[in-house]
Amino acid sequence: MEKSEPVCQIVRTLDVIGEKWALLIVRNALRGQTRFSEFRDGLGAPSDVLTDRLAKLVAHGILEKSTYREPGERARPEYRLTPRGEALRVVLAAMIQWGDEFNPAPQGRSAYLVDAKDDRRLRVAYLDDSGAEVDRGEVAIAPGPAATTTWVY
Amino acid sequence: MEKSEPVCQIVRTLDVIGEKWALLIVRNALRGQTRFSEFRDGLGAPSDVLTDRLAKLVAHGILEKSTYREPGERARPEYRLTPRGEALRVVLAAMIQWGDEFNPAPQGRSAYLVDAKDDRRLRVAYLDDSGAEVDRGEVAIAPGPAATTTWVY
DNA sequence: CAGTATCCGGTGCGATACTG
DNA sequence: CAGTATCGCACCGGATACTG
Numbered sequence: 001m002e003k004s005e006p007v008c009q010i011v012r013t014l015d016v017i018g019e020k021w022a023l024l025i026v027r028n029a030l031r032g033q034t035r036f037s038e039f040r041d042g043l044g045a046p047s048d049v050l051t052d053r054l055a056k057l058v059a060h061g062i063l064e065k066s067t068y069r070e071p072g073e074r075a076r077p078e079y080r081l082t083p084r085g086e087a088l089r090v091v092l093a094a095m096i097q098w099g100d101e102f103n104p105a106p107q108g109r110s111a112y113l114v115d116a117k118d119d120r121r122l123r124v125a126y127l128d129d130s131g132a133e134v135d136r137g138e139v140a141i142a143p144g145p146a147a148t149t150t151w152v153y
Numbered sequence: 154m155e156k157s158e159p160v161c162q163i164v165r166t167l168d169v170i171g172e173k174w175a176l177l178i179v180r181n182a183l184r185g186q187t188r189f190s191e192f193r194d195g196l197g198a199p200s201d202v203l204t205d206r207l208a209k210l211v212a213h214g215i216l217e218k219s220t221y222r223e224p225g226e227r228a229r230p231e232y233r234l235t236p237r238g239e240a241l242r243v244v245l246a247a248m249i250q251w252g253d254e255f256n257p258a259p260q261g262r263s264a265y266l267v268d269a270k271d272d273r274r275l276r277v278a279y280l281d282d283s284g285a286e287v288d289r290g291e292v293a294i295a296p297g298p299a300a301t302t303t304w305v306y
Numbered sequence: 307c308a309g310t311a312t313c314c315g316g317t318g319c320g321a322t323a324c325t326g
Numbered sequence: 327c328a329g330t331a332t333c334g335c336a337c338c339g340g341a342t343a344c345t346g
Binding site: 005006007008009010011012013014016018020023024027030031084087088089090091092093094095096097098099100101102103104105106107108109110111112113114115116117119120121122123124125126127128129131133134136138139140141142143144145146147 | 158159160161162163164165166167169171173176177180183184237240241242243244245246247248249250251252253254255256257258259260261262263264265266267268269270272273274275276277278279280281282284286287289291292293294295296297298299300
Binding site: 035 | 307308309310311312
C-alpha cells in the first residue's frame with residue numbers, strides 16, 4: 001500500500017478510498033449502516049472483499065470496529081465512522097455535485113446534500129479566507145512546498 | 154461499464170473516474186499536460202493502461218482528443234479537458250482538503266487550492282442557497298426522488 | 307448472524323518489446 | 327512521439343461451504 005509514502009494529497013487520499021467498494025462503504029456508513037450484513041446486502045459486495053475493505057478502512061482510521069450488545073442478545077460487531085471518516089463526506093459531496101451537473105441520471109437524483117437541521121439544500125463551493133465565494137472558473141491547484149518538479153507524487 | 158445505468162451520482166461518478174490512473178490523468182491535465190508522453194512520464198503509468206484510460210476519458214467527454222500541428226513539425230495528438238472535465242476539479246479539491254486535514258504527508262503539502270487571479274488560498278465549504286456557509290457537522294446526504302429503498306444504486 | 311476459507315475464472319495492470 | 331502487441335501475475339469478485 002504505502003510504497004515510499006506519496007506526498008500528493010490526492011494520491012494519499014486515493015490510497016485510502018481508491019480501491020473498489022471503499023468509498024461506497026463510507027457512503028453507506030454515512031447513511032447509518034454499521035453491520036457487516038448491512039454493507040454486504042446494501043452494496044452487493046462479496047463477503048471476502050468486504051472483509052478486506054472493512055479491515056483496511058479500520059486500519060486507516062476511517063471506521064472503528066467495536067462490539068455492540070443488545071440486552072438479552074449476544075454481542076455483534078459494528079463499524080462506525082470516526083471523525084476522520086465522517087469528513088470524507090466532502091469528497092462524496094463533490095462527486096454528487098459533479099454528477100448532478102455533468103452526468104445526471106435520466107431517472108433523477110438519488111441523493112441531495114442537505115442541512116441536517118432543517119433539510120435545506122446545500123452545495124459545495126470555494127471560499128477564500130474571508131469567507132467570500134470564489135467562482136469555480138478562477139480556481140486552480142497550485143504546487144505546494146513539498147511538490148516535486150515533475151509533480152509525480 | 155454501464156450495466157443497468159446506476160442512479161446514484163456517486164456510483165455514476167465512479168464509473169468515470171473510479172479506475173486507477175483516471176483521476177490522476179485529470180489532475181495532470183489540470184496542471185496543463187496534454188500529450189501522451191507527458192502523462193506517461195508524469196504518472197509512471199504503463200503505455201497500454203494509459204491508452205485505455207485516455208480513450209475512456211474521451212468517451213466520457215472528460216477529455217477531447219485533437220491534433221496539434223506545430224509549424225514545420227508533424228502533427229501530434231493532444232488531449233484537452235472539456236468543461237465537464239475541468240469541473241472535476243471540485244472532486245480533486247475535496248480530496249486535497251481532506252488529505253490536508255486528516256492525512257497530511259510529513260514532508261508538507263504538494264498542492265494548494267488557490268485563486269488563479271491572485272493566488273489567495275482557498276478552501277472547499279458547504280453553502281446554503283443564500284450563500285451562507287454551513288458547518289460541516291450539520292451536513293447530511295439525504296435520499297432524493299430517484300433513490301431506491303435500499304439505496305444500493 | 308458475522309464472518310472466514312477455498313476455489314476459480316476474468317480482468318486490471320505492470321514490464322518489456324516493437325512499430326509507423 | 328504515440329501508441330500496439332504480448333506476456334504474466336496479481337487482484338477482483340462470484341459461488342459455495344464452513345465456523346462460532
